[in-house]
Amino acid sequence: MANVTKKYPGESRWKGWWYLLPALLVYLLFTFLPILETIRSSFYQWDGFSQNKVWIGLANYVELFSDPKFHNALQNNLIFVIFYSLIPILIGLFLASMLSRRPIPGFAFFRTALFLPQVISMVVVGVIWRWMFNPTFGPINSLLRQIGLDVFAISWLGDFTWALPAVGSIGTWVQYGFCMVLFLAGMQHIQDEYYEAASLDGANAFKQFIHITVPGLRSEIAVALVTTIIAALRVFDLVYTTTRGGPGETTMVTGFLIYRAAFTNNRIGYAAAIATVLTLIILVISLFIRRYQQQGSEESA
Amino acid sequence: MKKRTIFLSISLALMILLSACAKPASPTDQAPVAGTEEEVLLVWDQFYRDEESKVIETLNAEFEAAHPGVKIQREVKVLDDLRTTVKLALSQADGPDVAQINQGRNDMGALVEAGLLLPLNSYLEEYDWGTVFSTSVASRNSFTEDGKTFGTGNLYGVSPTAEVVGVFYNKGIFNKNGWDVPTTFEDFEALLAEIKAAGITPISFGSLDGWNAIHEFSAIQHLLVSLDYINNLTYGVNNVSFDTPENRQAAQILLDWANAGYFSDGFPGIGYDDSNNLFKAGNGAMTITGSWLAPELMVDTDQEFGFFLLPPYEGQTGLAIGGVGIPFAIRKTSEKQELAAEYLNWMISPRAAELWSEAGMLPAMALPEDSKVDTKNLFGETLNAWNTINQANAVGHYIDWATPTFYDTLVAELQKLLGGISTPANFTEAVEADYAAYLQSQSK
Numbered sequence: 001m002a003n004v005t006k007k008y009p010g011e012s013r014w015k016g017w018w019y020l021l022p023a024l025l026v027y028l029l030f031t032f033l034p035i036l037e038t039i040r041s042s043f044y045q046w047d048g049f050s051q052n053k054v055w056i057g058l059a060n061y062v063e064l065f066s067d068p069k070f071h072n073a074l075q076n077n078l079i080f081v082i083f084y085s086l087i088p089i090l091i092g093l094f095l096a097s098m099l100s101r102r103p104i105p106g107f108a109f110f111r112t113a114l115f116l117p118q119v120i121s122m123v124v125v126g127v128i129w130r131w132m133f134n135p136t137f138g139p140i141n142s143l144l145r146q147i148g149l150d151v152f153a154i155s156w157l158g159d160f161t162w163a164l165p166a167v168g169s170i171g172t173w174v175q176y177g178f179c180m181v182l183f184l185a186g187m188q189h190i191q192d193e194y195y196e197a198a199s200l201d202g203a204n205a206f207k208q209f210i211h212i213t214v215p216g217l218r219s220e221i222a223v224a225l226v227t228t229i230i231a232a233l234r235v236f237d238l239v240y241t242t243t244r245g246g247p248g249e250t251t252m253v254t255g256f257l258i259y260r261a262a263f264t265n266n267r268i269g270y271a272a273a274i275a276t277v278l279t280l281i282i283l284v285i286s287l288f289i290r291r292y293q294q295q296g297s298e299e300s301a
Numbered sequence: 302m303k304k305r306t307i308f309l310s311i312s313l314a315l316m317i318l319l320s321a322c323a324k325p326a327s328p329t330d331q332a333p334v335a336g337t338e339e340e341v342l343l344v345w346d347q348f349y350r351d352e353e354s355k356v357i358e359t360l361n362a363e364f365e366a367a368h369p370g371v372k373i374q375r376e377v378k379v380l381d382d383l384r385t386t387v388k389l390a391l392s393q394a395d396g397p398d399v400a401q402i403n404q405g406r407n408d409m410g411a412l413v414e415a416g417l418l419l420p421l422n423s424y425l426e427e428y429d430w431g432t433v434f435s436t437s438v439a440s441r442n443s444f445t446e447d448g449k450t451f452g453t454g455n456l457y458g459v460s461p462t463a464e465v466v467g468v469f470y471n472k473g474i475f476n477k478n479g480w481d482v483p484t485t486f487e488d489f490e491a492l493l494a495e496i497k498a499a500g501i502t503p504i505s506f507g508s509l510d511g512w513n514a515i516h517e518f519s520a521i522q523h524l525l526v527s528l529d530y531i532n533n534l535t536y537g538v539n540n541v542s543f544d545t546p547e548n549r550q551a552a553q554i555l556l557d558w559a560n561a562g563y564f565s566d567g568f569p570g571i572g573y574d575d576s577n578n579l580f581k582a583g584n585g586a587m588t589i590t591g592s593w594l595a596p597e598l599m600v601d602t603d604q605e606f607g608f609f610l611l612p613p614y615e616g617q618t619g620l621a622i623g624g625v626g627i628p629f630a631i632r633k634t635s636e637k638q639e640l641a642a643e644y645l646n647w648m649i650s651p652r653a654a655e656l657w658s659e660a661g662m663l664p665a666m667a668l669p670e671d672s673k674v675d676t677k678n679l680f681g682e683t684l685n686a687w688n689t690i691n692q693a694n695a696v697g698h699y700i701d702w703a704t705p706t707f708y709d710t711l712v713a714e715l716q717k718l719l720g721g722i723s724t725p726a727n728f729t730e731a732v733e734a735d736y737a738a739y740l741q742s743q744s745k
Contacts, residue, residue, distance in 0.1 A: 049388040050415030130509075134575060135567025136584075158509050158569025160720045246511055247569055247716035263385045265705055266411050 035279075042272035048262065060273035070274065073254045076164060077233050080253065083168030084175055084232035089224050091172070092179025093217075097209055099180075100187045111184065115177040122174070126241025129170045133157050133242075157243050163250050167242055175231065179224045186220035187213065222293035226286050233282050254278050339372045342640055345387060345400040347380045347627065352596050352660040359656055364647050371640065380627070384408060391417045391632050398635040399644055401627045402458055404441055405702040406451060409630070413457055414448025419631040420455035424642040430459065433649055433666050434625070437696060440536075442628045449743065451702070452536035458628025461648045463663040465610070465687045465696075466516050466622035469580070469594060470587045472605040474501060480586075482607070485615045486524060493563050496586045503563040505585030507571025508719055511712035513590060515701055516622060518715055520589055520611050522551035523697045524619035531620060535698040537740060544733035552718055552725035559719050569720060591622075592683040596661030599679050608682040610689065620697040621690045625665045663687050704739035707732075 017024075042060055046053040064070050095114065099107060117125065132138050135155035144153040156166040194212045203211065214221070236255030239245060245252035254274055262271035348357045354377065361373045376397070378386070384403055390396040391412060402409050402418065412418050425431065425439075438460070445454035470482070478499060483489040496503040508514045523531065525547040533541040558564065565571055565585060580588045581597070583604050588594075589611065598606045613619030629648055631641040647653070654664035658674040663683055668674060676684055690696050701708040714731045717723040723731070 047388075047411055047415065049392045049412075049417070052415065130572065133570060135570040136565065136575075136579060141567075153567075155567035155570025158507075158567070158571070158716075158720070160717075160722055243509065244511060244712075246509070246712065247720050248713050248722060260709065264407060264709075266388075266407055 038272045044269045046268045047266040048268040073252045080232040084171040085228035088175035088179045091176040095180045096183035117174045118178045122237040186217045190216040343397045345376045345397040347383045356656045398641045402630040410448045413444045418457045419633045428646045458630040460625030460628040460665045462626035463665040466591045467610045474586045502585040505580035505588040506564040507576035509572045514715040543736045544729040552728045620695045623696040710735040
C-alpha cells in the first residue's frame with residue numbers, strides 16, 4: 001500500500017493501461033483483428049473452408065469496380081441514405097421543435113412511442129412491414145381500398161418502381177424517432193433567451209427555427225447524420241427479410257451482395273473486397289461529417 | 302494494490318476464457334476407458350419442422366437401441382443456417398461425422414473439390430444401395446473426384462426423401478364447379494380460363510421470394526424439352542444453350558398466364574408461405590409447387606386437397622421436376638466412417654420409408670409391400686405421381702443447380718419477365734449469358 005500512496009494522482013500513467021486492458025483485449029480480438037483479416041482476405045481467392053487459398057492481388061477489386069451488380073447495389077445504398085438519413089432528420093427536426101416549444105399533454109408518451117421502432121430488432125421490423133405491404137391481406141392496401149384509392153393498392157414490395165421507396169420508407173419509420181429524441185435532448189441546451197430576443201426583434205417561428213434551433217443542434221445533426229448514413233450503407237437485414245434484393249435487382253444493396261458472395265457463392269475474397277470498399281466509403285463519409293461539425297463549432301466559438 | 306489485483310485477475314480470467322473459446326474441449330480429448338466408453342456419432346441435419354424432426358428422433362432412438370454403446374449427438378439447423386456453417390465445420394477435426402449437404406455445385410461440389418467428403422462407392426456395394434435407389438437418383442448425389450463435373454463419378458450422399466413438383470388443387474372448389482383433373486396441357490389451359498371466368502384465382506402464386514418462380518417456369522419447360530436436354534443443362538455437359546425456342550415458349554406461356562390474371566392478385570408482392578396459406582384457406586383453385594407441401598395441407602384445414610402432375614401436351618409425354626431431398630454425407634476425416642455408413646444405411650431403410658410416409662413426406666426408398674401406411678389421401682396422390690414419373694423415366698431436375706449463380710440469375714430474370722420489364726427473348730438471352738460464362742470458365 002505504502003509505495004502506491006507515496007505517488008501523486010496521475011503520476012504513473014502506465015497504470016491506466018491496466019484499466020483499459022480487458023476492453024482493449026476484447027476489441028483487438030473481436031473487432032480489430034477481424035477487420036485486418038477481412039482486408040487480407042480481399043487479396044485472395046478463397047472458398048472459405050478449403051486449404052486452397054490463392055493470392056490474386058487486386059483482382060477482386062478490379063472485378064468489383066467493373067461489376068454492374070455492385071454499381072447498382074451502391075446506387076441503391078445511396079438512395080437508402082435519403083430514406084434512412086435525410087427524411088428522418090427533417091421529420092425529427094420538425095417533431096422536436098413542435099414538442100419542445102410548448103408543453104404538450106402526454107409528451108413522455110409521444111416521445112416513447114415515436115422512439116419505439118428504434119429498439120425493435122430489424123428482422124422483426126422487416127417481417128411486420130412485409131405483412132403491412134402484402135397486397136392481398138396487408139392493412140395498407142385494405143385502407144387504400146376502403147377510402148376508394150384502389151388504383152394505389154399495388155403490390156408494393158414486388159413493384160419495380162415502388163419496391164425501393166417502400167423498403168426505404170421502413171427505414172424512415174425506424175430512424176426518425178431516434179433523430180427526434182436526439183434533437184429534443186439537444187434543444188434543452190439552447191437557451192430560451194435566444195428565442196425571446198429573436199421574437200422581440202420580430203422573427204417568426206420559422207426564422208427562429210432556421211437561425212437558432214438548427215445552428216444550435218449542429219453537433220446533434222452531425223451525430224444523426226453519421227449514425228443514419230452508416231445504417232443506410234450497411235443495410236442488410238431489412239432487405240433480406242422483405243424483398244431479398246428483388247424484384248429483379250431493384251432493392252439489391254451491397255450488404256446483401258456480401259452475404260451472397262460469401263455464403264452462397266463461396267467467394268470469401270470477393271465478399272471481403274466489397275466489405276472493405278464499403279468500410280472505406282463509410283469511413284470517408286464519417287470523417288467528412290465530423291470535420292464539417294468541428295469547423296462549425298470553431299466558427300461559433 | 303488491491304484494485305490492481307482485481308483488474309489483473311479479471312484480465313487473467315478473461316484470457317483464460319478466451320483461450321477456452323479458441324479450443325473447445327471435444328469428446329475425443331477425453332481419455333478412453335475401455336469397455337465403458339460410449340461411441341458418439343455427431344450428426345447435423347436440417348429436419349427442423351415438427352413432423353420431420355419426429356421421424357429423425359425415432360430413427361435415431363432405434364439406431365441407438367440396435368447399436369449398444371453408440372450415442373447419436375444430433376444438431377438440427379434450418380437449411381440456410383446449415384449451409385453457412387457446415388462447410389467450415391467439415392474441415393475441422395471435431396466437425397460432424399454425418400451431415401446433410403445440399404446438392405449442387407456451391408455445396409456438395411465445393412466440398413468434394415476441397416476433399417472434405419468421403420466417397421461412398423464401397424458402401425454402395427457393401428449395403429447394396431443399388432437396389433434402394435436408381436442410378437438416376439444416385440447421379441444427383443454424384444461428382445467427379447475434383448468436384449468439377451456434376452452427375453457422374455463418385456457417390457457422396459444418400460437422400461432419405463423424394464420430391465416432385467406438380468399441381469395441388471382444391472377438391473371442394475373442383476367438385477362444386479364440376480371441374481375434372483385435366484389430362485392434357487390444352488385442357489389445363491382451358492381450365493385456367495374457366496376458373497378465371499368463374500371469379501376464382503386459378504393459381505395461387507406469389508413471386509416475392511423468387512425461388513418458387515423458378516419451379517413455375519421450369520414445370521412448363523419440362524413439358525417442352527427432352528430428358529437429355531434437361532440432364533445436359535443441369536450437369537453442364539454437351540454444350541447445350543438456354544436460349545432455345547422451347548425455353549422461350551415456356552417463358553411466353555408463364556407471361557401469358559400472368560397477363561391473363563391466372564395468378565393471385567398482386568402476386569409480385571406475395572411471398573411463398575403467404576401464397577400457400579391463402580391456398581390452404583380456400584383462396585385459389587390450384588397451386589404449383591413441390592410435394593413437400595402435402596404434410597402441411599393434410600392438417601389444420603377444413604379443405605380437401607388433391608395432387609396431379611402438370612399434364613403433357615396432347616399425344617406427347619412430359620417430364621416433371623423431381624428429385625431426391627438433401628442427402629446425408631460423411632466427413633472424410635471422420636474416425637467413425639464405418640458407423641457413419643451404418644447410420645446412412647439406417648436413414649434409407651424400409652423402416653425410414655414407412656416413417657416418412659406416415660409423416661406425409663415422400664420417401665426416396667420404396668415402401669415395403671406389407672406396409673400399412675394410409676395412401677388413400679393427399680400423400681398417396683403425391684406418391685402415385687412420384688411412382689408414375691419414375692416408371693416413365695420422366696424425372697427432371699431443379700435447373701438452378703446448373704451453375705453457381707444460376708439461382709440468383711433465374712430469380713432476378715423471372716421477376717423482370719413477370720414484371721413486364723423484359724420479354725421472353727430477353728429472359729432466355731440473359732440466362733444463357735450466365736450459363737455460357739460458366740461453361741467457358743469450366744473449360745479453362
